[in-house]
Amino acid sequence: MNPALELTGLTKAFGLAQIIRGVSLEVAAGERHAIIGPNGAGKSTLFHLISGRIRPTSGEIRLDGRRIDGLEPFEIYRRGLARSFQITNVFPKLTVFENLRCATLWSLGYRYDFWRPVERLRDAREKTDRLMEEIGLGPRRNVLAGVLSYAEQRALEIGVTIAGGAKVILLDEPTAGMNAAESAHAVALIRKVAAGRTLIMVEHDMGIVFDLADRISVLVYGRIVASDTPERIRANAEVQEAYLGQAAGP
């Protein structure tokens, strides 16, 4: 079986600055994979490369065995990889339901079309309702997104991300800015939406990373210095030295 996502010899330079310096990584289907590393290591750049926002200088990216490097972000999205963009996907003056329906309609192939058949709209409504329940926002159905709590907005944002039926989801710091209770709630949600999907996340909170991830890759100055189970990463001396320090020590 192909890995869900495979990076081979990936590099990215901005001018003379080599930011990603030969990253090879396989993420299995269904895996929850975390990418950690110090500030400036290149984690966001790696996400930009995978999601098509920027193109690699060299190397290859495969989604379920098929090359995606060089494709536009919307083409990569259509092939089943979606990335959360932290709030920016959410329209504040639309309700929770309307936000999710927008994303669902788009994913079902609706564009502005006067003649669209009503049956398919019913499909969209049902799909939207299921999605809203999945992310736990059923009780907030008719609330404007702009007045949701921050954590609820992040949940909505995850809903918008998965609306298109993506099999691989990239989450960029999904608990950033949350208090402990909100983070715990977000972790439960991530666990739920990750079921049956492949998840790759960048997260700074080591408690969450070690709790959620099946495997962890440590990126330091544009190179993966270790990629392993949480237990082995915790015990890895090079990782301790490069990044974790006391924070995740045994």
Ligand SMILES: Nc1ncnc2c1ncn2[C@@H]1O[C@H](COP(=O)(O)OP(=O)(O)OP(=O)(O)O)[C@@H](O)[C@H]1O
């Ligand atoms: N468009 C760009 N042009 C030039 N340099 C860039 C560009 N984008 C990122 N960089 C540089 O690449 C390096 C890695 O940045 P990146 O944001 O990927 O790191 P990161 O691991 O996500 O950091 P953080 O944990 O702080 O978010 C930084 O030194 C940054 O200044």
